Amino acid sequence: MTRILFADKLDNCLERWRSAGISVIGPVKKSNSSGYSAVTKAAEFDFNLVLPERSIKELFFPQSEPLMRYEIKKQEINTSEFKAPTSERIIFGVRPCDAAGLAIDDPLFGWDYQDEYWFQRRRETVLVTIACTKADDFCMCTSLKLTPDSEKGSDILLRPLENNSGWQVEELTDRGREAFKIIADLLQESQEKAAPTAVVEEKFDLEAALAWLKEPENFESHFWKEISMRCIGCGSCTFLCPTCHCFDIQDEGDTYSGIRRKNWDSCSFALFTMHTSGHNPRSTQSARWRQRIMHKFNYFPGKFNLNSCSGCGRCSRQCPVDMGITETLQELSKLLR
Numbered sequence: 001m002t003r004i005l006f007a008d009k010l011d012n013c014l015e016r017w018r019s020a021g022i023s024v025i026g027p028v029k030k031s032n033s034s035g036y037s038a039v040t041k042a043a044e045f046d047f048n049l050v051l052p053e054r055s056i057k058e059l060f061f062p063q064s065e066p067l068m069r070y071e072i073k074k075q076e077i078n079t080s081e082f083k084a085p086t087s088e089r090i091i092f093g094v095r096p097c098d099a100a101g102l103a104i105d106d107p108l109f110g111w112d113y114q115d116e117y118w119f120q121r122r123r124e125t126v127l128v129t130i131a132c133t134k135a136d137d138f139c140m141c142t143s144l145k146l147t148p149d150s151e152k153g154s155d156i157l158l159r160p161l162e163n164n165s166g167w168q169v170e171e172l173t174d175r176g177r178e179a180f181k182i183i184a185d186l187l188q189e190s191q192e193k194a195a196p197t198a199v200v201e202e203k204f205d206l207e208a209a210l211a212w213l214k215e216p217e218n219f220e221s222h223f224w225k226e227i228s229m230r231c232i233g234c235g236s237c238t239f240l241c242p243t244c245h246c247f248d249i250q251d252e253g254d255t256y257s258g259i260r261r262k263n264w265d266s267c268s269f270a271l272f273t274m275h276t277s278g279h280n281p282r283s284t285q286s287a288r289w290r291q292r293i294m295h296k297f298n299y300f301p302g303k304f305n306l307n308s309c310s311g312c313g314r315c316s317r318q319c320p321v322d323m324g325i326t327e328t329l330q331e332l333s334k335l336l337r
């Protein structure tokens, strides 16, 4: 017997969590895009999306975040820090690749400096993941050694039932168990079978690609130019990626007062490495694409023993010129052979 959450109990669950002071966020489709947004009624969820267009990242690492206010006086400088807003929340209906993306970034945000903006939100959030029963041509979690029902980063894993009437519940962490205690009497013991998980074929030989990237002479290979000629440097792939985490810190104000903010940045932008002298060490789009690939699959694993990619496929799915990580790694894995 397995514990089941039937879909017709979802509104009751939302009410229980709300009464306990916990807000709920989930996959929502709006007129021109989809992402993870606040939900008050079960009908607002869209569980049919293969993957929301916008990743879960922005709920932990907002596109723009105030860090401190400053005021410069004649003899003194006053500063006051902004804290991340506190709120207990459940993100219900997370895709496994998005939950894995957060787990991949945890060591980065706690490496040389503990980023409390990130970790406070991580501590206050319960991730309820739904295993994927369908995938599209861009999904590639299996190429990154994950699965459509990966537990990485999740607090609760839900497996959709064969008849689509609800989900089998697997509690993975204490945080998840606490959140589901609140709705324990709404769950039912049942023998309903789970639907099979999506079939996601491996799209490239990751080990071969990683081996090629590690060879120092390949840094200057003509491959980089050929593979990235069509990139227009729009930055969509980095902004939509659940694991891309580059940011810039800027003061918005004047000489006397203002706000210091942390804003998303992208290695695809020419200004990312532009020096004030005008010199740019990554002056071409191909150098910038090489950096993106090297960072994700060579430098990041070198430091954290993790690839900085969960295989969500957004970078290829939403690239305006039909490029992306998949194509590059497919070509790279052939090069070693």
Ligand code: SF4
Residues within 6 Å of the ligand: 230, 231, 232, 233, 234, 235, 236, 237, 238, 268, 315, 318, 319, 320, 321, 322, 323, 324
């Ligand atoms: S690869 Fe595509 S999405 Fe990424 S910067 Fe280039 S054009 Fe934009």
Ligand code: SF4
Residues within 6 Å of the ligand: 101, 237, 240, 241, 242, 243, 244, 308, 309, 310, 311, 312, 313, 314, 315, 316, 325
């Ligand atoms: S690099 Fe592409 S496939 Fe990998 S996590 Fe980022 S958006 Fe998804």
